[in-house]
Amino acid sequence: MEFEKALVNACKNNQMSVIRLLTKKKVNLNYRDDWGKTPLVYVSLKGNLDAVKHLINAGADADATDDFQNTALHHAVVSKNTELAKYFCSLGSIDINTRNKDGNTALLVATELFDRNMVEVLTKAGAKDLANFKNDTAMSIASKNGASAIVELLLLAGDDSYEESTPDDSQDDDDSEVDSTDE
DSSP, X not given: OHHXXXXXXXXXXXXXXXXXXXXXXXXXXXXXXTTSOOHHHHHHHHTOHHHHHHHHHHTOOTTOBXXXXXBHHHHHHHTTOHHHHHHHHHXXXXXXXXXXXXXXXXXXXXXXXXXXXXXHHHXXXXXXXXXXXXXXXXXXXXXXXXXXXXXXXXXXXXXXXXXXXXXXXXXXXXXXXXXXXXO
16 A cells, blocks of 8 residues: 555656656556545646556556546546547547536536537537536536537537528517516
8 A cells, every 4th residue: 555655646746757666566556545536536637648648558447536426537627638638538448428426527517617628629529418416417507607619519519400500590580579568
C-alpha cells in the first residue's frame, strides 16, 4: 500500500518521472485513496495527457469511478480539457454515458459548465442526452439557460432530420399572441 499511496501523491502533484518509476513496480494502478479517487482520476484533474496515457497503457482502468461515481472522463470535463476528453472517447473501452451519483453523464456536466467545445467532443463520440435523477437533460439545461450554440449541437447530434432555419424559413406568427381577456 505504500507504493500505491506514493503513486497517488505523484499523480496529485503531476510528477511524471515518479509516476513512471512507480508503475514499473507491481503497484495497484486502481488503488483508491480516502476519497475513492484513483491515480488516473488525479492526473485527469491535472489535465496531464501523457500521464493518463502512461497509466492506461500500464493497465489502469479508464472506467473506474470515485466515491461520487465520477469517471476520469467526468474529471476531464470538469477541468475543461478537450484533448483529454477526446483521448478517453477514442479508447472505445469506456462508457461515455456513465452516470455519477446525481445521474449526471459527462455530457450533462459539460452542458452545465456551458462548455460548447466539450459538448461537441462528447456528442461526436456518441454521448447520449440522458436525464439525471432530477430529470434534467443537457437539452433542458442548455435551453433554459439560453445556450443556443449547445442546443444546436445537441439537435444536430440527436436528430438527423434537423435543419438550420434560414431567414427565408421565418414566418410571422400573429396568431401566436396571447389573449389576455378573461373568459
